[in-house]
Amino acid sequence: MTDKTISGLTQAPSIPGPHAGYMPGFGNDFETEALPDALPQGMNSPQKCNYGLYGEQLSGTAFTAPSHQNERTWCYRIRPSVKHSSRYRKIDVPYWKSAPNVLPDVQSLGQYRWDPVPHTDAPLTWITGMRTMTTAGDVNTQVGMASHIYLVTESMTDDYFFSADSELLIVPQEGRLRFATELGVIDLEPQEIAIIPRGLVYRVEVLEGPARGFVCENYGQKFELPGRGPIGANCMANRRDFKTPVAAFEDREAPSTVTIKWCGQFHRCEIGHSPLDVVAWHGNYAPVKYDLKTYCPVGAILFDHPDPSIFTVLTAPSGVPGTANIDFVLFRERWMVMEDTFRPPWYHKNIMSELMGNIYGQYDAKPKGFVPGGTSLHNMMIPHGPDKNAFEGASNADLKPEKLDNTMSFMFETRFPQHLTEFAGKEAPLQDDYIDCWADLEKKFDGTPGEK
Secondary structure (H helix, E strand, C coil): CCCEEECCEEECCCCCCCCCCEEECCCCCEEEECCCCCCCCCCCCCCCCHHHCEEEEEECCCCCCCCCCCCEEEEEECCCHHHHCCCCEEECCCCCCCCCCCCCCCCCCCEEEECCCCCCCCCCCCCCCEEEEEEEEEHHHCEEEEEEEEEECCCCCCEEEEECCCEEEEEEEEEEEEEEECCEEEEECCCEEEEECCCCCEEEEEEEEEEEEEEEEECCCCCECCCCHHHCCCCECCHHHEEEECCEECCCEEEEEEEEEECCEEEEEEEEECCCCEEEEEECCCCEEEEHHHCECCCCCCCCCCCHHHHEEEEEECCCCCCEEEEEEEEEEEEECCCCCCCCCCCECCCCEEEEEEEEECECCECCCCCCCCEEEECCCCCECCCHHHHHHHHHCCCCCEEEEEEEEEEEEECCCCEECHHHHHHCCECCCHHHHHCCCCCCCCCCCCCC
8 A cells, every 4th residue: 555645645545445545433542654654652752753753642631531531642743733833813704703692683582594505706715604603602611502604615725724612513515625634634525524623723625616514613522422322332323434534744835824713713823834744643532524324313113203312413412411512413314104193393392402404305394495505593492393284294194104315404402592693693594484384383172082
């Protein structure tokens, strides 16, 4: 096996196959090197590293976090990251907002739905194309989240970015992007997701544009796989289907900028080289991608509709057991076989706040209006559920086994109320008539038991 070059980076050799360039597993302790013998063996910090590299640790958790939660990666790089930083100056990134962001003239209480945020003729990068829809919690205390729509038409060339505030869960809806990170390269397209850890430097390139998608910015504890409980060891999201990139580096001297998001503010500095210079690394704090088509849903096979939490792909815990800072929930193709059961999601009010996005197809509880690229928000304790057509159809359907096909939607669900940004409340294409989808629900009560 020989090294190969992607986006100007020299990449570690990998086993050929459908997932070449990646290592399988979620939360694994990986090791990878783009040059032979660049990775020290049996120790982390030798007196002198091979190739004149610098050893440096990237810690994603406190040093004393419990061992099953402790995350860190040792990097062996051409320059230490202090050389990828200089005097910072504050810059304005007007559409990327952080919590708290409670605006007196923007109302967040209600049921909201938006059409897809349209593309524009303006050149937009990963940073300038981010459009924040909602924020929750407080970025300064590392609690809560923000939800964004990204619109990207231009690659970052000699520009790099990292967030000290958050890890980013990225859900493409249109177009293809490349995330060239310090620890390797992730190519991402619709029906896949990626997680970029807090503190990791990267640039984003457009492989096929324009690109549009959704981002969940997690201020709190890292995403992890949900406990399966009595479901057991299999189904839902399996660890082997997550892919972490092999090491890749570039040794390039060129004027470059590094932008950092820190406590909701943006700062930028200039350096004279690429910061993507990690030749080898080992550890369990790394970017990862996942193919949503490998998610194996489980559900009821006799009667009743289970709680939507049964479709959780990833969860970011809070300080309260079982109550998430964020759940990422997927509604994909699946069979419906329940007897004598109202099969769509039922009417409910919820302690959690639910922001949904449509990747493709039709969502079963809202046959019309919730289109691919669209977004909806049902905040905590705000009632919601099927519209009249969905209710009547499900109430009177011949309950044969039915496959929900051509559908993939998701939910960013959080324990905290989500507040609309000015963009979401005043600029994004809000469907003002969304609330009317329940207007023609009829009173059916007549005091008699009726027929089953």
